[in-house]
Amino acid sequence: MTEGDPMDHAIVTSNLNCRYGAVKAITDLTLQVEAGTIFALLGPNGAGKTSTLRVLMNIIPPASGSASVLGVDSRKLGPDELATIGYVSENQHIPRWMTVDQLIRFCKPLYRTWDDSLCNTLLQQFDLPRDVRLGRMSRGMRVKAALVSSLAYRPRLLVLDEPFSGLDPVVRDDLVRGVLELAGEERWTVLISSHDLDEVERLVDAVGFIDGGRLVLSERFSDLHARFRRIDLTAPEWPSPPASLPTWLGVQRSGRLLRFIESRYVDGETERRIAAMAPEAVIDVQPMTLREIFIALVRRQREVSR
Amino acid sequence: MLPFTVTLRPGRSLHDQIVFAVTKAIVTGQLQAGDRFPAVRVVSQELRINPNTAQKAVTTLVERGLLEVQPGVGTTVAAWRPVSSVGRRSALSDSIERLVIDAKRLGLSLTELLDTIRREWK
Numbered sequence: 001m002t003e004g005d006p007m008d009h010a011i012v013t014s015n016l017n018c019r020y021g022a023v024k025a026i027t028d029l030t031l032q033v034e035a036g037t038i039f040a041l042l043g044p045n046g047a048g049k050t051s052t053l054r055v056l057m058n059i060i061p062p063a064s065g066s067a068s069v070l071g072v073d074s075r076k077l078g079p080d081e082l083a084t085i086g087y088v089s090e091n092q093h094i095p096r097w098m099t100v101d102q103l104i105r106f107c108k109p110l111y112r113t114w115d116d117s118l119c120n121t122l123l124q125q126f127d128l129p130r131d132v133r134l135g136r137m138s139r140g141m142r143v144k145a146a147l148v149s150s151l152a153y154r155p156r157l158l159v160l161d162e163p164f165s166g167l168d169p170v171v172r173d174d175l176v177r178g179v180l181e182l183a184g185e186e187r188w189t190v191l192i193s194s195h196d197l198d199e200v201e202r203l204v205d206a207v208g209f210i211d212g213g214r215l216v217l218s219e220r221f222s223d224l225h226a227r228f229r230r231i232d233l234t235a236p237e238w239p240s241p242p243a244s245l246p247t248w249l250g251v252q253r254s255g256r257l258l259r260f261i262e263s264r265y266v267d268g269e270t271e272r273r274i275a276a277m278a279p280e281a282v283i284d285v286q287p288m289t290l291r292e293i294f295i296a297l298v299r300r301q302r303e304v305s306r
Numbered sequence: 307m308l309p310f311t312v313t314l315r316p317g318r319s320l321h322d323q324i325v326f327a328v329t330k331a332i333v334t335g336q337l338q339a340g341d342r343f344p345a346v347r348v349v350s351q352e353l354r355i356n357p358n359t360a361q362k363a364v365t366t367l368v369e370r371g372l373l374e375v376q377p378g379v380g381t382t383v384a385a386w387r388p389v390s391s392v393g394r395r396s397a398l399s400d401s402i403e404r405l406v407i408d409a410k411r412l413g414l415s416l417t418e419l420l421d422t423i424r425r426e427w428k
Contacts, residue, residue: 038358183351184350202356202359
């Protein structure tokens, strides 16, 4: 299949725009999420992540441009399509007067693919009491209940909007474990927006970085991880410190130490180039976590927009 | 629980960390020839990692002859097949070159480096 084949992508958006009155929430967003992958949409607060997910779920219409989800125009998503998509959002409405048992009895008839044994496995794993009203549960418990009701029908696409925010590490760990219950399903796709980058780092195949409503990058995580390095150069003295290259981010100097982030690192080649520029310098190259890369990208964006 | 010791650290390639952990488990005898190796789904769930990453790590281990896929049985730890001494040494040459460069940068002498290796070897 070719790169542009819609069958190969669970989600494709093209020049998507979305506004709330005069406020632009998304600008010319063109994004592809490959089927069978876990994709994280990252960005600072107010970047447009939730708006993007809401357009994709046909909760709000785009002002212009288009989005297709599992091969269907997002504006035409109806009950049949939504029965193959799981959506769990931070701001989701959940009937607080229902117990977990009632919620499950309510959801089950809506989905032809509902799997009782998976539902029970998840309830057990999550340690969810079945007879307590959702309104009386902690937020973590309610998110777990929402996830059970969205996973039990084995959706082909799972969309998670800030699923971990404000939850303790044990609950977050349970949730990740629950999501991975579906791992191994054929061409099962997950789109997740989250600030919990340590959790996300282990999960993702690809990341999209969005800022001010625009997509700044969209890339396989292994490629992103391979090209970002924190580099420390220590020289006995810097008669004339090497001029900063355009691929260097956040250049700082303190005494004998010159520190920066190389955003186009190539194993061996980068070291050789630096050695040619600063033959005296001791080079220390360290890989970076997703959290560190994210912070570097946000800082870079702030510098550019200044 | 997985039958081998692995502690994943953020910022390093997950694939490499898993391949290293399983290789180490086989070398130290924590995993032995014929032992069942957990399914990709289980590795993914236990480590809370992407199933595609777990799959790639298992594929690498199979390619390196450390694991083998037996139809109908699943994945098992392969029988230990020592490669020739030359082959084993050449497999390490990249790591050794890097180690020597790092040691020189840090100003370690060969004796100091060998002492460090000896301590690690035990």
